[in-house]
Amino acid sequence: MTERYIQGVAGYLPLLRFDKKAARAELRWSGLGGSGRGLRAVAGWDEDALTMAVEAARNAVGQGAPARVTFASTSAPFTDRSQAGLLVDALHLPRGAESLDVAGSRRCAVSALVRSLRGGSGDELIAAGEKRRAQPGSAPHLAWGDGAGAVLVGDTPGLARVLGMATMNMDLLDSYTIAEKGLPYAAEERFARDEAVAQVLVPAVRQALSAAGVDGAAIALAVVPEAVAGSYKGLGKPCGLTAPNLCEEITEKAGELGAAAPLFGLALALERANPGDRILLVGFGNGADVLVLESLSRPEQATATEALAEGVLTASYSRLLNLTGGVDLDWGPRAEVNQKTTATVLARHGRDMHGFVGGRDPRGNVQFPKTPIPVSPEATGPEPYEDVVLRDVPARMASITQDRLNFTPDPPFNFGLVQFENGARVAMEVCDVEGPAPQVGDPLRMRFRIKAIDRQRIFRTYFWKAAPLSRPALEVK
Amino acid sequence: MATGIKDKVVIAGMGCTRFGERWDMSSDMLMVEAFEEATRDAGIERNRIEAAWLGGALDDINVGNSAIPLATALRLPPMPVTRVENMCATGTEALRAAVYAVASGAVDIALALGVEKLKDTGFGGLPIRTKGSVNDLWMPYGSAPGTFAQLAGAYAAKHGIPAADLKRAMAHVSWKSHQNGVHAEKAHLRKAVTMEQILNAPMVADPLGLYDCCGVSDGAAAAIVCTPEIARSLSRDALVSVKSVQVCASNGWEMQYGEWDGSYVRNTRIAAQKAYQEAGISPKDLGLTEVHDCFSITELVTMEDLGLSEDGRAVFDVLDGKFDATGKMPSQIDGGLKCFGHPVGASGLRMAYEVYTQLKGRAGARQLANIDFGLTHNLGGQPSNSVAAVSVLGRLE
Structure with a gap:
């Protein structure tokens, strides 16, 4: 099997950050405003999972021309229109580029990455974007954020190499979304956290560390999406992990990015890592895909770092509702224009x-x-x-x-x-x-x-x- | 060699409705009102008209497609009737067609009528128009004020005019027109406003505030044109002839080619030069202008495009009162689009109506002295993709 490498990475966030304190204040009467801590990245009206994935993909690909393109999302705007094909066009890649849309769980992007690393050849782009809908008042409406990440895989040494991988499938319903409804339904948080750690994360991470021949303590940076806060903490002791989990920082500054979170986190990790550093990358959702990587060099552009540091704060809860589909404002007859x-x-x-x-x-x-x-x-x-x-x-x-x-x-x-x-x-x-x-x-x-x-x-x-x-x-x- | 249309066609009569929110009038009623005044003025019976042109820009609002609405509204005898559309230049385009028909010798008497029933849209401002199936994929859906507002920034950048100075000059443009509109009995808005009101009005599209924008109105205007011989047989008064009518349309140069700096309208400059040449006059021969003041910045820039101000000097000429009613070159003596509003298909003919009325000496309280020539100017579309129309009217020599 040809050894495969990470050759490019990038992260993208929309410009706006919603200050959750505003939601807490606005919803105080109802008790639904959450903790009020942290920020939520909010996509513009003209952004969706695809557009953000394109923005990340541009930076991950650079001047390259991958022969395979995978688009990953649980919030793809079309269920029957190839967004990967649109990505091919947006990057002006040859029409003959292989294209694939993946979905089905929050770990779909990492699953695609594992497949590419295990069995692919040639350059492959995997780009993930998320703009997930959630009901105002629900925890996900404030906890989730919008954003994208992308990774370019190839056959020659680049930014990182793979030391070990593992996959675990388990139909653990910490959260699910049915297309017919289009909104998530979450299980009790304590159940989701405890069972995710015990049944999925610990065994999968141990298996990956073992395959890599790396002790948990040797991991310098971790990218572990948390369906429920505290999951990574529960994972640390059994696996010997002491590294900071970058997903905690991402969630604090932008929200939980769904399928895009691992790729955004990988970009952030490689931007911060020194050559030789070990990185733990986890895709979580109805199981887990786990990778242990070794950093070889830093990307030329620190897109994920910049994305977290840049932005404009908004404290308008009604604007958040408008941008997330939480309210259907009457814009008057001027909005009745036919745009077929x-x-x-x-x-x-x-x-x-x-x-x-x-x-x-x-x-x-x-x-x-x-x-x-x-x-x-x-x-x-x-x-x-x-x-x-x-x-x-x-x-x-x-x-x-x-x-x-x-x-x-x-x-x-x-x-x-x-x-x-x-x-x-x-x-x-x-x-x-x-x-x-x-x-x-x-x-x-x-x-x-x-x-x-x-x-x-x-x-x-x-x-x-x-x-x-x-x-x-x-x-x- | 082409000799142009100078003095080959005379305006025998004109009509113009009161412009405004004509809730009580449908488009056919507006057409009849304008037409009845024109035929009375001309002293021409309807069955002597041999061809007619209808100007209507927004066919989906009340008036309808084709020339049939005109033929039906006026119950015209069977004759060639044609609908023309060239955005905001539509009214002048209808006039041009009728004038060309007479000048060519194809007919002796022709009718041009423009009408628009904008207040049936159900909202303020112009309706959003599709740009065509391909252009809709990429071209911005800007509003009319949005497209014209961009003249301001580009003009200020080119000439080094501070934003506050330009805003004040733009305000003066609107202030002057509202002063004039008080004396125009057919205008929609007949109320003077103060500079402070204009400068402090809500923003519509930076830097255009509410009073920098013309109103939206219903209205119709009509012209009956004929040969000089027929005109002389009908009237002993001084006759008003068409000295020139010129139209120029964008070919994409402004929007797609990198030369244009966005601070002027090339089509207006080209149409104006040809109109002066066809009429055999220079800008200084004009006694008044009715220009397309859809927005204050449009009028300001148009003064340079017509050669009435030097490039970069219109701001100062405006503030010096050059285009006020008492200035050297009165513009919008009837209040212009600012006070009449802009029923798109009618506006060009409404402008001609005012120049015609001034040349006939019938303008009452707003009558200007010593007028030999008057100019009308329309600008359709947007500065970056436009149709400009310029006509010169004067007394038949």
């Missing part, structure tokens, strides 16, 4: 839209979208283009406004003209703006987002939006 998308149009143009693929005409001018006759003033007839992917091209704001009249699920609506360094000029929405909009000339970066949601047919289209180049440091009060 037809399959014929997507079939013709979808790949260029999802990949943000413009064209360079024979004179060298770049434009988006491609048109039969180029926009160059000298063009007088149809001409061929060379494809140009715009998602990573530096760009600046050419004109901008904050529109308070137009309907958007999370006002205001920012949009303007974006000038790319390679000459392309595109009218775009601007996302991730909290407070004043960018000014003319400000630098931008591109983000893969939901373009529009057809509220009549509950369909969504995807496109790229411009965002301020950097995010502010998170200021926790």
